[in-house]
Amino acid sequence: MSLSQLARSIAESPTLRLNEEARILREKGEPVINLGIGEPKNKAPINAILQGAARLTSGDVKYTPTDGLPSLKKAIIRYTEETYDRLVSPENVIASDGAKQCLFNILFTLCNPQDEVVVLAPYWVSYPEIIRMCQAIPVIVTPEDGGFHPRFEEVVRAVGSNTKAIILNSPNNPSGAVYSDDFVGRMVEFCETKGIYLILDDIYQKLVFDGLRPKPGTAFTRADSESTKLIIVNGVAKLYGMTGFRVGWTIAPRELVRVMTNVQAQTTSCVSPAMQVAAEGALVGVQNVVESLRLTIQNNRDVLMQELRTFNGVKLRKPEGTFYALVDFRAYSNNSVELSNFLLKKALVVTVPGKEFGMEGHLRLSFAGTVKELQEAVARMKWALDPTSANEIYLGDRKLVRDWM
Secondary structure, eight states, rough: OOOHHHHSSSSOOHHHHHHHHHHHHHTOOOOOEEOOOOSSOOOOOOOHHHHHHHHHHHTOOOOOTTTTTTTHHHHHHHHHHHSSOOOOOGEEEEESSSHHHHHHHHHHHHOOTTTHHHHHHHHOOOHHHHHHHTTTEEEEEEEETTSSSSOHHHHHHHHHTTTTEEEESSSSSTTTOOOHHHHHHHHHHHHHHHHHHHHOTTTTTTOOOOOOOOGGGGOOOOOOOTTTOOOEEEETTTTOGGGGOOOOOEEEEEHHHHHHHHHHHHHOOSOOHHHHHHHHHHSSSSSSHHHHHHHHHHHHHHHHHHHHHTTTTOEEEEOTTTTTEEEEEEEEHHHHHHHHHHHHHHHHOOEEEEGGGGGGGGGEEOOOOOHHHOOOOHHHHHHOOOSOOEEEEEEEEEEOOOOOO
């Protein structure tokens, strides 16, 4: 079969593949624990459910303006003013089918073939693939100290004459690291001065722990909404636990939004109106759901940290945000793909190989589930890997004996 070389070169999404494997195992009755999925267990906010249901019940589920319903854009503008201290106009806003489509639209609009986009490791698995889909080149910056926080000088060295944009994701998926205000401020100043777009992937913005209050990128620029090089990406997926609603948005200069709107019009047309009004409901509704989710996730983080402290050889930098930990398993294997497959086969625990995030020898563990799941998952992984742990374990109602050490 003759297929596009570009399309054939795009890698499968490892997180979606692992989620599907977990689903199939569950359907077979296997007691699998999924630490690979990036979504919390909470129910969607009631106001989102009610508004979405009301729209469906009305039967008025037709095309909307490509860039989003005016009422949703109004809610996004208010959120932007409250969160970023930045007043933008409706022409600076476009709603899309999730933050992932936002990023695709942005990069498709910005990049010519062979343009370069700088990506900071560890990085979300989709960044390099989306960049390649837009016929641009991802340039990966890996911290020389082996940590999760890049140095400004390392990023600057990666910038060249073909650099079109830099992607900044803080709090960071997969590490949970929160970049310092000093680093973000210097990046904003550098990009505004050099005329390079700085894409702020802020999807985990409010999921930070231990009293951290990082400043938004907009705090470090004096440029107005039309002259700035900052592009903000956000959405309801992580903030409200509404991953399946697929509503994200971009805040950018109006000319960029205008072209992005044309791109979206020729691909997905618009976001489902029922999902748009649901997102609006979440944004304008009672916001204590956000703090409740944050506190739950922070407690889960603390539980995971406590459990991993008893895991011989495992190293973990304390996540400061998101609901992910990028755990160093090199004491057991330098091949994260093989290790992840081994844990799924032997312990029925889904993890995501660090190789997919630019950090080989690590596994990404999601702590978005329940405390019981976290405790059980770590116990299973210890049983499968640590020779000092008990030799027997129950997986569901089955007693298993470790016989490979």
